[in-house]
Amino acid sequence: MSEIQSDKNQAAPKRSPLKWAIGAVLLIGVAAVLYVIASASFKPAGVVDLKEFKKASLEKLEVPVEPRGQPATVFTDGAGKELTLASFKGQVVVMNLWATWCAPCKKEMPTLAKLQASYATQPLKVLPISVDRDSDLNLVQAEMTANAPLQVYRDPGYKLSFELDPRAQGYPTTVIYDKQGRERARLSGDADWSSPEAHGLVEALLAER
Known part of the structure; x- marks a missing residue:
C-alpha cells in the first residue's frame, strides 16, 4: 500500500510558463526562416523587381x-x-x-x-x-x-x-x-x-x- 501511495506522490515535474514561451518563440522563428527560404526558391533567379x-x-x-x-x-x-x-x-x-x-x-x-x-x-x-x-x-x-x-x-x-x-x-x-x-x-x-x-x-x- 505504501508503495502505491509513494508512486502517486511522485508527480511529473511541471514546465514553467517561461519555458513554454521560449519554446513557442523558437518554433515561430524556425517557421519564419523556412518560409523565407521557400519563398526565395520560387522566385526566378536573377529577376529584379x-x-x-x-x-x-x-x-x-x-x-x-x-x-x-x-x-x-x-x-x-x-x-x-x-x-x-x-x-x-x-x-x-x-x-x-x-x-x-x-x-x-x-x-x-x-x-x-x-x-x-x-x-x-x-x-x-x-x-x-x-x-x-x-x-x-x-x-x-x-x-x-x-x-x-x-x-x-x-x-x-x-x-x-x-x-x-x-x-x-x-x-x-x-x-x-x-x-x-x-x-x-x-x-x-x-x-x-x-x-x-x-x-x-x-x-x-x-x-x-
Whole structure:
C-alpha cells in the first residue's frame, strides 16, 4: 500500500510558463526562416523587381507578378523582312506600338529616340512598330527619319496588338522585354522614355544575367 501511495506522490515535474514561451518563440522563428527560404526558391533567379521605377513619368507602369511570354507574331522591318520578337533575343527590347494618327504616340517618339541613342553600344533595342496602313508608309518613314536612330517596323494588321496577353488597350502601348524574351513591364499611354526612371528600368534589365 505504501508503495502505491509513494508512486502517486511522485508527480511529473511541471514546465514553467517561461519555458513554454521560449519554446513557442523558437518554433515561430524556425517557421519564419523556412518560409523565407521557400519563398526565395520560387522566385526566378536573377529577376529584379521593377516596381521601384513606377513613378513620375512612368507612374502608369504595369509590372506583372510573374514575367510573361512573348507572342510569336510576325511583323516586318522597313525593307519588308519578316521578323518576330524572338529575333531580338539577347537584347532588352522596348517595343512601342504606335500610329502616325496618334498624337500621344508622336509626342513621346523623340524620347524613345533619345533612349535608343543613349544605349547605342549596349544590347538595347527600341522597337517602334507602326500599325499604320500601307498607304501611309511614307508618313511612317518620315516620322522615323525625324527620330533617328529609330527604324521602321510595321504591323498594319494590328496582329501584335491583339496577340499580346492581355491585349493592347490603345496607342501608344509600350511593352518591355528582358534579354530572355520575357515581358517584364508595360505602359499604356505616352511617357518620357528619356527620364531618369526610364533609364533606371533599362539599366536594371541590362544588368541581369
